[in-house]
Amino acid sequence: MGRGKIEIKRIENATNRQVTYSKRRSGIMKKARELTVLCDAQVAIIMFSSTGKYHEFCSTGTDIKGIFDRYQQAIGTSLWIEQYENMQRTLSHLKDINRNLRTEIRMGEDLDALEFEELRDLEQNVDAALKEVRQRKYHVITTQTETYKKKVKHSQEAYKNLQQELGMREDPAYGFVDN
DSSP: OOOOOOOOSOOOSHHHHHHHHHHHHHHHHHHHHHHHHHHOOOOEEEEEOTTOOEEEEEOTTOOHHHHHHHHHHHHTOOSSHHHHHHHHHHHHHHHHHHHHHHHHHHGGGGGGGOOHHHHHHHHHHHHHHHHHHHHHHHHHHHHHHHHHHHHHHHHHHHHHHHHHHHHHOSSOSSSOOOO
């Protein structure tokens, strides 16, 4: 008596889905090994589970990169060209940003070429930036000062409380003696 056919659809229960994945993964790996040994075929399998775990199989005597290279030759396309083009675009974009930043940094060196109005605008921009930096600095200093004042006040209160506790004892262990 054989097994009944199952309907091929996504398994909704996560536990059952993981168990099925594990069993079928080991089954497909076994079949890949058998195909490699029996037929002397070069086989590569890469799988990612729904949890992101990585599993692979590659025939002995070969590597995955070699299999990918042969695959690219067989279909006549490059799997990496799109990735290379994306990297080239990113590199070009970063070079543009770098060039612009270097130009902004060098701006102070080229002041001789500026007109009077441009120099005055530049001075106003520097003054405005300086004013903003000073405001931030004073705000930080004020905040730190207030924090330290609160800490000092808290320490003084703790000191007074300790003095009172020591003063309430009948036989003071610490303190000054009056004549």
